[in-house]
Amino acid sequence: MSDLTKPAVPFSALGRRAKAPTIARLMNAALENPALLSLAAGFTDSATLPLPAVTAAAQRLAVRGDRESLQYGPNQGRPRLRAMMAGHLQRREPALDAGLLSRQLFITNGSQQALYLAMQVLCEPGDIVLVDRPSYFVFLEMLTGMGVEAVSVPVDHDGRVDAAALADRLTALKQAGQSHRIKALYFVSYFSNPSSRSLTVTEKQTLARVLKEQDLIVPVIEDAAYRDLFFASPPEAPSILSLEEWGGFPRLYLSTLTKSFATGLKIGYGCCTDDAWLAAMLHTKGHHDFGSANHLQALLEEVLAGGSLEEQLQIIRPVYARKMQTLHETLVGAGLQKTGWRWTAPAGGLYLWLEAPALLDTGLESGFCRRCIAEGVLYVPGELCFGDDVPRNFVRLSYGVLAERELAEAGRRFVRVAQAAGN
Amino acid sequence: MSDLTKPAVPFSALGRRAKAPTIARLMNAALENPALLSLAAGFTDSATLPLPAVTAAAQRLAVRGDRESLQYGPNQGRPRLRAMMAGHLQRREPALDAGLLSRQLFITNGSQQALYLAMQVLCEPGDIVLVDRPSYFVFLEMLTGMGVEAVSVPVDHDGRVDAAALADRLTALKQAGQSHRIKALYFVSYFSNPSSRSLTVTEKQTLARVLKEQDLIVPVIEDAAYRDLFFASPPEAPSILSLEEWGGFPRLYLSTLTKSFATGLKIGYGCCTDDAWLAAMLHTKGHHDFGSANHLQALLEEVLAGGSLEEQLQIIRPVYARKMQTLHETLVGAGLQKTGWRWTAPAGGLYLWLEAPALLDTGLESGFCRRCIAEGVLYVPGELCFGDDVPRNFVRLSYGVLAERELAEAGRRFVRVAQAAGN
Numbered sequence: 001m002s003d004l005t006k007p008a009v010p011f012s013a014l015g016r017r018a019k020a021p022t023i024a025r026l027m028n029a030a031l032e033n034p035a036l037l038s039l040a041a042g043f044t045d046s047a048t049l050p051l052p053a054v055t056a057a058a059q060r061l062a063v064r065g066d067r068e069s070l071q072y073g074p075n076q077g078r079p080r081l082r083a084m085m086a087g088h089l090q091r092r093e094p095a096l097d098a099g100l101l102s103r104q105l106f107i108t109n110g111s112q113q114a115l116y117l118a119m120q121v122l123c124e125p126g127d128i129v130l131v132d133r134p135s136y137f138v139f140l141e142m143l144t145g146m147g148v149e150a151v152s153v154p155v156d157h158d159g160r161v162d163a164a165a166l167a168d169r170l171t172a173l174k175q176a177g178q179s180h181r182i183k184a185l186y187f188v189s190y191f192s193n194p195s196s197r198s199l200t201v202t203e204k205q206t207l208a209r210v211l212k213e214q215d216l217i218v219p220v221i222e223d224a225a226y227r228d229l230f231f232a233s234p235p236e237a238p239s240i241l242s243l244e245e246w247g248g249f250p251r252l253y254l255s256t257l258t259k260s261f262a263t264g265l266k267i268g269y270g271c272c273t274d275d276a277w278l279a280a281m282l283h284t285k286g287h288h289d290f291g292s293a294n295h296l297q298a299l300l301e302e303v304l305a306g307g308s309l310e311e312q313l314q315i316i317r318p319v320y321a322r323k324m325q326t327l328h329e330t331l332v333g334a335g336l337q338k339t340g341w342r343w344t345a346p347a348g349g350l351y352l353w354l355e356a357p358a359l360l361d362t363g364l365e366s367g368f369c370r371r372c373i374a375e376g377v378l379y380v381p382g383e384l385c386f387g388d389d390v391p392r393n394f395v396r397l398s399y400g401v402l403a404e405r406e407l408a409e410a411g412r413r414f415v416r417v418a419q420a421a422g423n
Numbered sequence: 424m425s426d427l428t429k430p431a432v433p434f435s436a437l438g439r440r441a442k443a444p445t446i447a448r449l450m451n452a453a454l455e456n457p458a459l460l461s462l463a464a465g466f467t468d469s470a471t472l473p474l475p476a477v478t479a480a481a482q483r484l485a486v487r488g489d490r491e492s493l494q495y496g497p498n499q500g501r502p503r504l505r506a507m508m509a510g511h512l513q514r515r516e517p518a519l520d521a522g523l524l525s526r527q528l529f530i531t532n533g534s535q536q537a538l539y540l541a542m543q544v545l546c547e548p549g550d551i552v553l554v555d556r557p558s559y560f561v562f563l564e565m566l567t568g569m570g571v572e573a574v575s576v577p578v579d580h581d582g583r584v585d586a587a588a589l590a591d592r593l594t595a596l597k598q599a600g601q602s603h604r605i606k607a608l609y610f611v612s613y614f615s616n617p618s619s620r621s622l623t624v625t626e627k628q629t630l631a632r633v634l635k636e637q638d639l640i641v642p643v644i645e646d647a648a649y650r651d652l653f654f655a656s657p658p659e660a661p662s663i664l665s666l667e668e669w670g671g672f673p674r675l676y677l678s679t680l681t682k683s684f685a686t687g688l689k690i691g692y693g694c695c696t697d698d699a700w701l702a703a704m705l706h707t708k709g710h711h712d713f714g715s716a717n718h719l720q721a722l723l724e725e726v727l728a729g730g731s732l733e734e735q736l737q738i739i740r741p742v743y744a745r746k747m748q749t750l751h752e753t754l755v756g757a758g759l760q761k762t763g764w765r766w767t768a769p770a771g772g773l774y775l776w777l778e779a780p781a782l783l784d785t786g787l788e789s790g791f792c793r794r795c796i797a798e799g800v801l802y803v804p805g806e807l808c809f810g811d812d813v814p815r816n817f818v819r820l821s822y823g824v825l826a827e828r829e830l831a832e833a834g835r836r837f838v839r840v841a842q843a844a845g846n
Contacts, residue, residue, distance in 0.1 A: 009642055009673050009700045010606055015544030018706035041495070049493040051485060054718070058481035062474060070472040070687035071824075072464070109532055109712040116711050121438030142710040183433055219432055250432050264493035266716035277432045283441035287565040288539050288711070289532040293689035295477070296716055401494075 013125065017145050037410035039327075040378040042193065042350060043401035044263050045319050050303075050312045054262065057302035066298065073294030075286050077107025077269070081297045084304045085269050089255075092227070092234065093242045101241075104271045106282060107292050111225055111256040111268030114281070115139055115186075117288070118221055118252055118270070121280040122183045123148045128173075132187035133159075134194050134353070134385035134394065136223065139186065141384075150387025153187070153207070159195060161203040163210055170214045184219045185211065190235045191226040191349025194385045194396035198235040198348075201243070208245035219250040219277060225268075228260040228313055230348035231321035241271065250274035257300060259350070261312055265296050320350065323399040323407055327352060330411030339422035350400040353382075356393040360421055363392045368421055377413040436548065440568050460833035462750075463801040465616065465773060466824035467686050468742050473726075473735045477685065480725035489721065496717030498709050500530025500692070504720045507727045508692050512678075515650070515657065516665045524664075527694045529705060530715050534648055534679040534691030537704070538562055538609075540711070541644055541675055541693070544703040545606045546571045551596075555610035556582075557617050557776070557808035557817065559646065562609065564807075573810025576610070576630070582618060584626040586633050593637045607642045608634065613658045614649040614772025617808045617819035621658040621771075624666070631668035642673040642700060648691075651683040651736055653771035654744035664694065673697035680723060682773070684735055688719050743773065746822040746830055750775060753834030762845035773823040776805070779816040783844055786815045791844055800836040 009015075061069050076082070079102070086101035108114040123129065125147025131140065133152035143150050151173075154165035173179050185207065189199045211218065222240045240246040241253050256268030272278040285291075303309055328345045331337075331352075340357035362368050363383045372379060382394020397414070399407055432438075484492050499505070502525070509524035531537040546552065548570025554563065556575035566573050574596075577588035596602050608630065612622045634641065645663045663669040664676050679691030695701040708714075726732055751768045754760075754775075763780035785791050786806045795802060805817020820837070822830055 009697055009703075010545065011699075011703060012543065012545055012547045012550075012606075014707065015703045018544060018703040020702070020706055020709070043495055046490055046494055049490040051488065051490045051493060054493060055481055055485040058478055062478040065474065067469055067472040067474045068687075070474060070477060070685040071469055072466055072686045109715070112710075113712050120435065121441060122433065122435055124435050127435075138710070138713070145707065145710050183435075262493040262718070263495045264491075264717040264721070266712065266714070266718075274432055276434075279443070280432075280434060280438045280441040283443055284437070284568065286443070287535075287561070287568050289536050289689065290561070291689070293532070293716060293719055294687035295685070295689075296719065298687070 013147065014145065017147060019141075019145070036373070036376055036378055037402060037406055037413065038378040039397040039399070039402070039410050039414070040380045041401065042398050044259060044350070045316060045323070045400055047403070048312075048316050048319055049264070050262055050308060053303055053306070053308035053312065054265075054299060056306065057299045057308070060302045060306075061298060069295050069298035071294060073291050073297060075291045076282055077105070077292065078294065078297045078301065081107060081301050081304075082269070084301065086271075088304075089241075089271070093238050095242045101271055104273060104278060106270055106272070106278070106285070107297060108268050108270060108285070109289070109292050110258050110266045111223065111254040111270070112138065113285070113288070114252070114254050114268060114270035115221070115223070116142060117281040117284050118184070118219075119143065119146055119148065120284055121277065122219060126181065127183045128178070128181040129183060130185040131387045132192065133387070134382065135186070135387060136188050136193050137380065137384040140387055152387045152389065159197055161199070161206050163206045166210050167213065170210065170216065174214065179214075179216065182216060182218055184221060186221045186223065188223040188225070189237070189239065190224050191229055191346060193226065193349070194351050194380065194382065195353045196346030196349040196351050199237060201237045204237055204240065204243055205245045208243070208249070212248070217249055219252065219274070220246065221252045221254065224253060224255045225259055226349045227255060229317070229320060229350065231317055231324070232347065235348070241273070250277050252277070257309070261300075261303065261309055265300065267292060267296050267300055320400070323404060324352070326404045327397060327399045327407045327411050330408045331415060334412055334415035336415045336418055339419055341418060350398050352397040352399065354395040354397065356395060356418070357422070358393055361392040362395050366392070368417065371417045371420070372414060375413045375417050377410045377417070379414065436570065437568065440570060442564075442568070459796070459799055459801055460825060460829055460836065461801040462820040462822070462825070462833050462837070463803045464824065465821050467682060467773070468739060468746070468823055470826070471738050471742055472685055472687070473731060476726055476729070476731035476735065477722060479729065480722045480731070483725045483729075484721060492718050492721035494717060496714050496720060498714045499705055500528070500715065501717065501720045501724065504530060504724050504727075505692075507724065509694075512664075512694065516661050518665045524694055527696060527701060529693055529695070529701070529708070530720060531691050531693060531708070532712070532715050533681050533689045534646065534677040534693070535561065536708070536711070537675070537677050537691060537693035538644070538646070539565060540704040540707050541607070541642075542566065542569060542571065543707055544700070545642060549604065550606045551601070551604040552606060553608040554810045555615065556810070557805065558609070558810060559611050559616050560803065560807040563810055575810045575812065582620055584622070584629050586629045589633050590636065593633065593639065597637065602637075602639065605639060605641055607644060609644045609646065611646040611648070612660070612662065613647050614652055614769060616649065616772070617774050617803065617805065618776045619769030619772040619774050622660060624660045627660055627663065627666055628668045631666070631672070635671070640672055642675065642697070643669065644675045644677065647676060647678045648682055649772045650678060652740070652743060652773065654740055654747070655770065658771070664696070673700050675700070680732070684723075684726065684732055688723065690715060690719050690723055743823070746827060747775070749827045750820060750822045750830045750834050753831045754838060757835055757838035759838045759841055762842055764841060773821050775820040775822065777818040777820065779818060779841070780845070781816055784815040785818050789815070791840065794840045794843070795837065798836045798840050800833045800840070802837065
């Protein structure tokens, strides 16, 4: 049957705005071209992926004949897994009430789905979401897809929240009669994607204080996807769930077992302090899929009960620390700083965040980007990571997936292009 | 940290419309109250859930050290699984081109997500979707959540598509200047949820003909979730993918491995003939989750490669046939027909669809429904399954999950309430 006539499909506004997510394009480029060394996709280390732990979990389900793990489960997620994730969080922040947390917690298809649900029930096209600077580019693309405007929280020269500039920006929005469009604040708080920075306690307190001073008690979303991926010691700042300054705000804390355990299991979670917001997200999830795969949740319960998450974290932390060091030292050794590039070696996470000389365009369509691909190395253009006032001279390099030898080779290729561009 | 102030969350229109999906409430009622015998939730048979096959698949991944199954996969789904599902479909409809199908095919979190994506990219609040009568109630609730109006395809006394009445209805919409609001046609074509009827070839041809006569070349969605669940022989009608009459329409064919293999794996798929429509859905899926869990897809590849899907179907078909017969005969034996109820024993699927006497209200809020719960039996009120012109005297009974003895007991409880209501 061939389509002899091709009538145009009558898209919704969302359908018309739908553009290929960059993450999908970059992931496909990496999946389809094994010769290219990809410092772009946020894949995790392959050699340490916990196949034995997952196999053992599957075996335990088999041994006790747990057929129920192959049946539908509840929309909000399995109660035992929710309690386990609440316990995991409570161990990081002892002041929290694990019982309350597990009632506020819901299981999603990666933390990405929780983000999507949060935005769907809050935002209309034309609304504003305040975002960190830089911010998670898949989230920024999602906002674009929803017709929502991202407005950055201003930062100082060191990338720290600039309270005075934020107050000025919010005042300007108020004076322009635009405050009502602000529907939420979003930030990645620990070893951020892309900057690998963690917000300090003071920065988090400052954000709450400035919003309160502006009478903007809007929903706040803390994305803690990388919280467990520290190299030496856990990040010090508590989350918005236990910081007193955030007490009056509707809060959604997000995290995931993908980055810290296995991306292929695609299980994340949200923890929401506001009953009505939580209910609206769950109802919408009921329409998306009425519950994330019960089998994956049952597997992860076994993984957590057997202590395999902590074991896996013990395994991968030094691996990522070494990989970061390898890429960092390759860039330093090959002389990237001498051509005017700047960056800080991070204390956790999966990314190096590089600032190129101010006039060097590293964007998706730039000659620099094309030359990197020709040289056999892929990166994420930093321009994707800004909600507004977009600089073109940043680059995100992921060291998660490549082996150390490949990281070194990819780093050298990158520096060759940078040096050629600097001459 | 207590929330001393409770500011209202500023919901979007979708957030304000979000209501607890009935499916979630019914599933929770079943999960939370083991004493109640549930003929409501569309769970599958628990005793035959394929734990050995899934365990064997996990073992095969382990033996060959397939760590990549725990890594992120592509947004559209794993190419091998897509090719396998295309092959599965092509074996049912030999005229189809499996290569083309696998390019048009995308993997989702159950077929539910494919439905959601399809509606998101097509419909705005205020639009119309044409639906079968009765129709899948979770789909109808999704439409309500999106602010979309469901308009039923009229059927005759036997529940068959009524071409003349459909033409009249579409003409009336055109004369009222409302045709432009019609964005899609949706129907469950094989052993429908809830009616267990399959559309005949003639009905499918008629639908296409009437739409064409009305110049309504709108996207059409065929939901084939229950296609493999026949008792004795496969349903005869080909899908919209190979029926010539549908050639000129943008088409989306949906199916799933949940009902036919394991609901707990939550993997479904769509196959879309229109490139732009497919692209818009995939881009939106990139924002939802950028790919369904890679591990589940890898497991299912092993399941399919090992022939376990066909084995499982051979196991469950007679089980469902027997279960249907048990419930059917219990209702007959206890005298339900004598109190004026009518139904037809189905040839596949998971449901009995009962018509009560015209004046008996079986709705969610009815005394009949409350008495059934008091008697210890749960059902899906048929009123949920109609897009418009809603009758109150239908009931959906699922025979999928309960054991035969429980089905008999639940059936007797149900008939007791029906007989009391009839006196």
